[in-house]
Amino acid sequence: MTLKTGIYVDAENIRLCGGYGMRYDVLVDLANRGGSSMLRANCYLAENGERTKEDRDYRLKLYRYHNILRQCGFKVIKKYVKHFVDDEGILTTKANADMDLAIDALLQARKLDKIILLTGDGDFIRLVQALQNMGCRxxxxxxxxxxSDLKEEADSFLSGFLIPGLLPIQQDGGRWYRGIPINYNSDRGFGFMRYYSMQAHGLHAESVFFHCSKSSVSSDGLFLDSDNIFEFKIVANPENNNKTEAMDIRSIDEIQP
Structure with missing residues (x-):
C-alpha cells in the first residue's frame, strides 16, 4: 500500500531557525521514498509587497526562489508583510501564515495518510493533534x-540537519556527515555517532565509532547530550586494523555564525 503524503513548510520559521538554504528537492525525494508518494506540497512564506514593487533586485531574487519551489512541485502560498505602529510609535512588521497552513492541512488531510510538517513552532501542537485524530501520521x-512539546506530540521528530543533503554541509575537502552522539563513555572518551543515509525505503540509521581526541569541540561533555549535532568525516583508521571511525569532529553549534 502506498501512503499518500503531504508536505507543509512554515518557511519563515525554518529560515529564521537554522534552515536557510534548505534543499526542497531533497525534501520531495524523502517524501517519495519508503512506500510513500507525495500528493500535496505547500510552502508558506512571507513577501514584502512594498519592497517587491520598489526593489528590482529583491523582486527578481524572490521570484527566482519561488520558481525553484514550483519546479520542485510545491505550491507557493504567500503572506504579505503588514506594517503596524504601536502605541509607543514603534514600527513592527507581521506576516504570519500559521492559520493558512493549519486550514489547508486540515482540509487536505482527508485524502492523505502521512503529513510531513516543517516547523519548530509550538503553536502547531493542536494542528498535529487534530491531524492525528483524522488518522494521519x-x-x-x-x-x-x-x-519540546511539538517534538513529543508528533509521531516522529527528526532534525533537518540529519537528513542527508537537506541542508548542504560547507565542504573543505572529503565527504562530511552529520550525526548525534550515542553511548558516550566519558571515562574512556569514546562512543558512537548515529547518522542517516538515504535508501530506497527512506532514511536508514547507521553508526560509526568515535573518540573525543578526534574532535575540535570545546568540551567533551557535549557528547553526553544526544540533542547536540556534529559534523565529521568517516575514514579507515590504519592504527585500528583499518576499521572506520569518525574523524575531524566538529559541533555545528560552534561553527554556525
Whole structure:
C-alpha cells in the first residue's frame, strides 16, 4: 500500500531557525521514498509587497526562489508583510501564515495518510493533534529552536540537519556527515555517532565509532547530550586494523555564525 503524503513548510520559521538554504528537492525525494508518494506540497512564506514593487533586485531574487519551489512541485502560498505602529510609535512588521497552513492541512488531510510538517513552532501542537485524530501520521522536521512539546506530540521528530543533503554541509575537502552522539563513555572518551543515509525505503540509521581526541569541540561533555549535532568525516583508521571511525569532529553549534 502506498501512503499518500503531504508536505507543509512554515518557511519563515525554518529560515529564521537554522534552515536557510534548505534543499526542497531533497525534501520531495524523502517524501517519495519508503512506500510513500507525495500528493500535496505547500510552502508558506512571507513577501514584502512594498519592497517587491520598489526593489528590482529583491523582486527578481524572490521570484527566482519561488520558481525553484514550483519546479520542485510545491505550491507557493504567500503572506504579505503588514506594517503596524504601536502605541509607543514603534514600527513592527507581521506576516504570519500559521492559520493558512493549519486550514489547508486540515482540509487536505482527508485524502492523505502521512503529513510531513516543517516547523519548530509550538503553536502547531493542536494542528498535529487534530491531524492525528483524522488518522494521519504526522512527522515533524525542523532545525533550531524547536518546541519540546511539538517534538513529543508528533509521531516522529527528526532534525533537518540529519537528513542527508537537506541542508548542504560547507565542504573543505572529503565527504562530511552529520550525526548525534550515542553511548558516550566519558571515562574512556569514546562512543558512537548515529547518522542517516538515504535508501530506497527512506532514511536508514547507521553508526560509526568515535573518540573525543578526534574532535575540535570545546568540551567533551557535549557528547553526553544526544540533542547536540556534529559534523565529521568517516575514514579507515590504519592504527585500528583499518576499521572506520569518525574523524575531524566538529559541533555545528560552534561553527554556525
Amino acid at each position: 504526522v512527522e515533524v522536521i525542523a532545525f533550531n529552536n524547536v518546541s
